[in-house]
Amino acid sequence: MxxxxxQYLLLLSEIIAKEAIIFGPDMAIxxxxxxxxxxxxxxxxxxxxxxxxxxxAQELVNEYIKLSEQAVKDVINQVFIxxxxxxxxxxxx
Numbered sequence: 001m002x003x004x005x006x007q008y009l010l011l012l013s014e015i016i017a018k019e020a021i022i023f024g025p026d027m028a029i030x031x032x033x034x035x036x037x038x039x040x041x042x043x044x045x046x047x048x049x050x051x052x053x054x055x056x057a058q059e060l061v062n063e064y065i066k067l068s069e070q071a072v073k074d075v076i077n078q079v080f081i082x083x084x085x086x087x088x089x090x091x092x093x
Contacts, residue, residue, distance in 0.1 A: 008053035012046040031063040
């Protein structure tokens with residue numbers, strides 16, 4: 001597996017974990033599973049990405065933004081700081 005994809009798997013899993021703290025694990029996983037390109041286990045870990053990783057990241061963020069825009073912005077910005085080699089997703093202002 002390419003290093004970049006591994007980084008995306010970690011990044012997306014961490015986003016789900018952070019959103020689970022805010023919205024609860026059931027809602028966080030439910031929203032993440034709406035992203036068709038993500039394969040997510042029952043614990044909320046992303047175990048595979050089908051297609052472009054950057055697109056999957058954007059779709060995941062968009063799903064969470066539908067729940068609470070400001071809470072998601074804060075969490076997403078904090079998580080992306082830890083992954084500087086990955087292109088940051090667009091967050092509406």
